[in-house]
Amino acid sequence: MSLRMALLTMIAAAPRSGYDIGQEFDGVLKFVWHAKPTQVYPELKRMHADGLLRELDSGPRGRTPYEITEKGLGELREWLLTSSADHSQRNETVLRSFALWVVSPGEARGFLREELEYHRARLKGMRAMKGRLDLSRPADRAALLGLQAGILRLEAVVTWAEWAIETVEAWPR
Amino acid sequence: MSLRMALLTMIAAAPRSGYDIGQEFDGVLKFVWHAKPTQVYPELKRMHADGLLRELDSGPRGRTPYEITEKGLGELREWLLTSSADHSQRNETVLRSFALWVVSPGEARGFLREELEYHRARLKGMRAMKGRLDLSRPADRAALLGLQAGILRLEAVVTWAEWAIETVEAWPR
DNA sequence: AGTATCATGTAAGACGTTACATGATTAC
DNA sequence: GTAATCATGTAACGTCTTACATGATACT
Numbered sequence: 001m002s003l004r005m006a007l008l009t010m011i012a013a014a015p016r017s018g019y020d021i022g023q024e025f026d027g028v029l030k031f032v033w034h035a036k037p038t039q040v041y042p043e044l045k046r047m048h049a050d051g052l053l054r055e056l057d058s059g060p061r062g063r064t065p066y067e068i069t070e071k072g073l074g075e076l077r078e079w080l081l082t083s084s085a086d087h088s089q090r091n092e093t094v095l096r097s098f099a100l101w102v103v104s105p106g107e108a109r110g111f112l113r114e115e116l117e118y119h120r121a122r123l124k125g126m127r128a129m130k131g132r133l134d135l136s137r138p139a140d141r142a143a144l145l146g147l148q149a150g151i152l153r154l155e156a157v158v159t160w161a162e163w164a165i166e167t168v169e170a171w172p173r
Numbered sequence: 174m175s176l177r178m179a180l181l182t183m184i185a186a187a188p189r190s191g192y193d194i195g196q197e198f199d200g201v202l203k204f205v206w207h208a209k210p211t212q213v214y215p216e217l218k219r220m221h222a223d224g225l226l227r228e229l230d231s232g233p234r235g236r237t238p239y240e241i242t243e244k245g246l247g248e249l250r251e252w253l254l255t256s257s258a259d260h261s262q263r264n265e266t267v268l269r270s271f272a273l274w275v276v277s278p279g280e281a282r283g284f285l286r287e288e289l290e291y292h293r294a295r296l297k298g299m300r301a302m303k304g305r306l307d308l309s310r311p312a313d314r315a316a317l318l319g320l321q322a323g324i325l326r327l328e329a330v331v332t333w334a335e336w337a338i339e340t341v342e343a344w345p346r
Numbered sequence: 347a348g349t350a351t352c353a354t355g356t357a358a359g360a361c362g363t364t365a366c367a368t369g370a371t372t373a374c
Numbered sequence: 375g376t377a378a379t380c381a382t383g384t385a386a387c388g389t390c391t392t393a394c395a396t397g398a399t400a401c402t
Contacts, residue, residue: 001388001389002263002265002268003389003390005268005272006268008272009268009271009272010271012272012275013271013274017353017354018353018354019352019353019354022353030260030261030262031260031261031262031264031267032262032263032264032267032268032271033263033264033268034261034262034263035390035391036390036391036392037353037354037355038354038355038356038357038390038391038392038393039389039390039391041353041354041355042355042356045355061352061353061398061399061400062352062353062354062397062398062399063352063353063354064353064354073275076272076275077275077276080269080272080273080275080276080280080284081276081280084287085265085266085269085288086265087203087204087265087266087291087295088203088204088207089203089204089205089207089262089263089264090175090205090206090207090262090263091204091205091206091262091322092175092258092259092260093258093260093322094204094205094319094322094323095175095178095179095182095205095206095319096253096258097315097318097319097322098182098183098186098205098315098316098318098319099178099181099182099185099249099253099315100253100315100318101186101311101312101314101315102185102246102249102250102253103250103253103254107253107254111253114257115258118260122260138274138344139274141274141344142270142271142272142273142274143271144340145270145271145273145337145340145341146267146268146270146271148333148336148337149264149266149267149270149330149333149337150267152329152330152332152333153326153329153330153333155329156325156326156328156329157322157325157326159325160321160322160325160326163321164318164321164322167317167318168318171311171314174360174361176361176362190381190382191381191382192380192381192382195381208362209362209363209364210381210382210383211362211363211364211365211382211383211384212361212362212363214381214382214383215383215384218383234370234371234372234380234381235369235370235371235380235381235382236380236381236382237381237382
């Protein structure tokens, strides 16, 4: 039921099409929520049918942007206030690091270096995103909270990967 | 296909039953991987049928511990070396913080305080876990990598939540 | 004019959760 | 000896991914 809340969160901040949402799931939001287009489009239709969204008359190219309705805002508020967050996660980087003792130290370092590069690149992108916020908008003030969580998390991952590479150097053959 | 790799990772480190695994998914590993018992037990059976695991003769109470086979170790190594990690995640804490502008600043702070408490408690548990490692064992050396990732991540979340609470204080009504 | 990719969608199957069931063991 | 919870499991259902399809718009 939380894909629906993710979509509602994004469209509450500003109208968006299914395509726009797909781009964000591939980009900044990849560490927050993700879903494939084949899941997004039908869900948007259902939300429209349920009266949570309103269709706007076509954006650039053939896009269909949706806007949140009062009913949609109500559902979003209710979700925030009456349920608590699920903290279970899946993190393949960390899962793999638990298994690294079954490969050679050199192979382990190779994996860690790849991870380090990946997360450094994402950190750069997220910092750029933060610079583009307009903090006079309430939605952007909340987005700052989210982006800052991502930045601190990525900084932690980068620090970790650097430490892990050194640590693995010291492993006995 | 990664539930299988998560199970293989755990059982490679030391033999475990489905019940043991369930406890860990509820505890330390909650931020790494999670699965319900109803998914774990049948998967273990399938892995046994596929020759990746061997059944040991019953542990405490009626538990059935499994041990990894050579074939299982081979699959684990192949997964680590020939595929790359999926970095997409779902993080409900951050998702909710993107939506916080739709509730009152007081309600937003309430949410953030709850999150702060939760993550502080988990951080404490994870540090305790780190103290119990036996670093003469290769599997525990890899577990240290994983735990340290969790600790640094939780420290970042705690720092973030403290900052976010103060930030929301300064939001205009 | 022809190729790339944009934007949306459908259908099948894999994966994950919820609800429920059952015998076995420990605790009172 | 009754209650709690341990340990495993099955079946139905919901969510997510993969494979494929289609017309529309921009690019060269």
